[in-house]
Amino acid sequence: YNPSKIMPIMATIPSKTIANYSGVMPNGRKKLKIGKKTQLLSSISLAQTLLCRSLTQIAQNLSFSSRMSIYELISQESAKYPKPNITFSYGTAGFRDIGTVLVSTVFRMGLLAALRSKKCHGEAIGVMITASHNKEEDNGIKLVDPKGDMLHSSWETYCTLLANAQSEVDLISVLKSIANDENIDLDAQCNVLYACDTRPTSPLLVEVLERGLSLLCTNSTNFGVVTTPQLHYFVLCINTQNTTPYGIPTIEGYNTKIGNAYRAIVDSARTDLHIVTPIFVDCANGVGAKQMQLLSNYIGMKYIKALTYNDDTTTLNKLNVDCGADYVKTNQKPPPSLEIYPTRRCCSFDGDADRLVYYFIDNDNKFKLLDGDKIASLIALHFRDLLQSAGITKLNLGVVQTAYANGSSTKYMRNTLKLPVSITNTGVKYLHHVAQNYDIGVYFEANGHGSVLFSKEATETIKNTEPQSPAQKEALHKLCNFHDVINEAVGDAMSGLLLVEAILLSRQWTLENWDQMYSDMPNKLLKVKVANRNIFQTTNAEQTLVSPDGLQEIIDSIVCNYPNGRSFVRPSGTEDAVRVYAEASTANDTNELAYKVAKAVYEKGGGIGPAP
Numbered sequence: 246y247n248p249s250k251i252m253p254i255m256a257t258i259p260s261k262t263i264a265n266y267s268g269v270m271p272n273g274r275k276k277l278k279i280g281k282k283t284q285l286l287s288s289i290s291l292a293q294t295l296l297c298r299s300l301t302q303i304a305q306n307l308s309f310s311s312r313m314s315i316y317e318l319i320s321q322e323s324a325k326y327p328k329p330n331i332t333f334s335y336g337t338a339g340f341r342d343i344g345t346v347l348v349s350t351v352f353r354m355g356l357l358a359a360l361r362s363k364k365c366h367g368e369a370i371g372v373m374i375t376a377s378h379n380k381e382e383d384n385g386i387k388l389v390d391p392k393g394d395m396l397h398s399s400w401e402t403y404c405t406l407l408a409n410a411q412s413e414v415d416l417i418s419v420l421k422s423i424a425n426d427e428n429i430d431l432d433a434q435c436n437v438l439y440a441c442d443t444r445p446t447s448p449l450l451v452e453v454l455e456r457g458l459s460l461l462c463t464n465s466t467n468f469g470v471v472t473t474p475q476l477h478y479f480v481l482c483i484n485t486q487n488t489t490p491y492g493i494p495t496i497e498g499y500n501t502k503i504g505n506a507y508r509a510i511v512d513s514a515r516t517d518l519h520i521v522t523p524i525f526v527d528c529a530n531g532v533g534a535k536q537m538q539l540l541s542n543y544i545g546m547k548y549i550k551a552l553t554y555n556d557d558t559t560t561l562n563k564l565n566v567d568c569g570a571d572y573v574k575t576n577q578k579p580p581p582s583l584e585i586y587p588t589r590r591c592c593s594f595d596g597d598a599d600r601l602v603y604y605f606i607d608n609d610n611k612f613k614l615l616d617g618d619k620i621a622s623l624i625a626l627h628f629r630d631l632l633q634s635a636g637i638t639k640l641n642l643g644v645v646q647t648a649y650a651n652g653s654s655t656k657y658m659r660n661t662l663k664l665p666v667s668i669t670n671t672g673v674k675y676l677h678h679v680a681q682n683y684d685i686g687v688y689f690e691a692n693g694h695g696s697v698l699f700s701k702e703a704t705e706t707i708k709n710t711e712p713q714s715p716a717q718k719e720a721l722h723k724l725c726n727f728h729d730v731i732n733e734a735v736g737d738a739m740s741g742l743l744l745v746e747a748i749l750l751s752r753q754w755t756l757e758n759w760d761q762m763y764s765d766m767p768n769k770l771l772k773v774k775v776a777n778r779n780i781f782q783t784t785n786a787e788q789t790l791v792s793p794d795g796l797q798e799i800i801d802s803i804v805c806n807y808p809n810g811r812s813f814v815r816p817s818g819t820e821d822a823v824r825v826y827a828e829a830s831t832a833n834d835t836n837e838l839a840y841k842v843a844k845a846v847y848e849k850g851g852g853i854g855p856a857p
């Protein structure tokens with residue numbers, strides 16, 4: 246091999262071909278933007294040079310790799326990304342930290358994603374680089390399993406082990422033991438799809454991820470800057486391509502599937518389209534802004550009037566600042582940037598557009614939040630009615646919540662809707678799995694992250710039931726379209742918005758009508774800083790502490806003094822803190838209860854910093 250021999254060969258390749266391909270060369274970060282005729286010639290010669298350099302690099306790597314084992318190569322490359330002196334943990338939503346300290350972790354997750362795909366017989370695995378609602382300087386990485394759901398918990402330990410391997414020797418030893426324990430053939434097929442959100446550290450982390458991937462994976466696709474749920478959707482689409490295709494794994498495919506289903510529901514609701522009122526969408530200055538604009542443009546103003554706010558993804562220090570679903574839910578107030586008055590319908594996404602909350606102010610200027618619990622209640626009610634109208638009785642419809650669900654919502658669904666409600670651990674992966682126990686499982690976290698899952702039996706029943714009346718036919722048709730509007734892979738703010746809008750239009754409901762389903766119990770969420778949150782261990786879907794010793798008894802003795810009081814304590818999976826939740830009949834009682842429990846946590850659980 247000799248680079249000087251490459252040039253004459255290059256000369257025989259039509260320049261246009263080189264220019265076309267130059268954008269996807271291995272050193273593709275220097276992508277060429279060719280468009281203006283005046284720049285074309287110089288771009289082509291630059292493309293030739295770049296291509297030549299890439300070929301040189303490939304040839305060098307090839308001759309190296311023939312002499313070095315793959316583990317030696319990994320070790321050599323990994324040395325470029327030393328692990329900082331931090332203990333990483335794959336938590337509720339993968340790894341989260343300041344973006345720049347995640348470099349070694351992200352490189353290693355490239356290796357792990359490749360192993361996971363090889364273990365799953367070459368099925369596509371997703372890697373999303375995002376820190377969701379957290380601050381802009383943070384970033385994170387989480388893996389998506391072949392069905393589009395979260396990484397299987399048995400592999401989370403591998404993630405943590407790999408991220409914490411101190412030296413290159415440790416790293417190789419962890420990799421070898423994973424390959425050995427899981428019986429993985431390193432030469433097996435592999436497919437990894439990856440994407441990122443709009444954070445400033447995302448391009449750097451994507452580049453490092455690619456380095457990791459390039460060592461073990463021959464087949465990977467960069468989906469660019471998309472929402473977390475879109476990446477989950479792409480993974481599910483690609484892995485079902487040869488069986489029952491879930492959809493087309495592109496942004497257009499996503500918009501077409503959910504957009505067409507939404508339009509069909511609106512059409513079948515036979516509503517006068519003039520009643521389609523604007524929905525003001527706060528996009529948290531995140532990735533949802535552009536994607537929501539693309540989706541609503543596809544659907545058309547006649548069907549949806551989605552006006553995006555907080556859609557600046559280029560100015561620094563704006564992401565999730567005083568806006569977004571987490572801000573609205575935590576502070577129980579609208580983003581100051583949104584002009585809100587009675588009758589104006591508003592909703593907020595979070596930074597990676599997997600959470601959705603709605604809100605409005607009533608005629609007395611009182612802020613009303615329609616959170617994940619209210620969204621779940623609306624969906625459960627509507628599906629219960631549709632199943633009844635469709636004459637389907639054999640499908641079991643149920644709801645999954647966490648202990649953070651407002652007590653009134655659980656009561657409403659159990660006592661008024663007469664539906665089964667399961668309570669499970671915090672984190673979408675838990676809710677998702679429990680929802681699979683129902684034929685139609687509606688799951689939502691109070692913060693607005695959730696979806697609806699349909700069993701195979703549910704899908705087939707909806708598709709194959711012979712209607713006995715026009716009303717039944719219409720209900721079945723609606724159920725089919727509601728199924729298609731939902732992103733079953735994971736909770737999705739954009740798909741959730743269409744689902745809620747479609748239900749409201751079908752029922753001809755305003756946000757006030759929706760809000761009146763039930764009244765929220767006053768509630769309070771506090772954080773307590775402790776020296777070691779790992780000593781906090783829970784049972785009973787995180788509602789009862791088993792450690793530290795004696796603390797649960799103290800909490801019980803506090804709670805029993807408050808009518809309808811409920812309070813529980815658990816360690817956060819995403820922040821270095823312990824969370825305290827309280828609910829009671831009045832706002833005063835709730836406040837008092839929350840602070841008393843937080844104080845007990847601080848005193849008995851090794852609190853640090855100022856006392857609550």
Ligand SMILES: CC(=O)N[C@H]1[C@@H](OP(=O)(O)O)O[C@H](CO)[C@@H](O)[C@@H]1O
Nearest residue numbers: 337338672673690692817818819820
């Ligand atoms: C009380 C609360 O809202 N907890 C959130 C938060 O988890 P913690 O483990 O509580 O930090 O972030 C998770 C990931 O986004 C989300 O799934 C969960 O609902």
Ligand SMILES: [Mg+2]
Nearest residue numbers: 377595597599
């Ligand atoms: Mg999120």
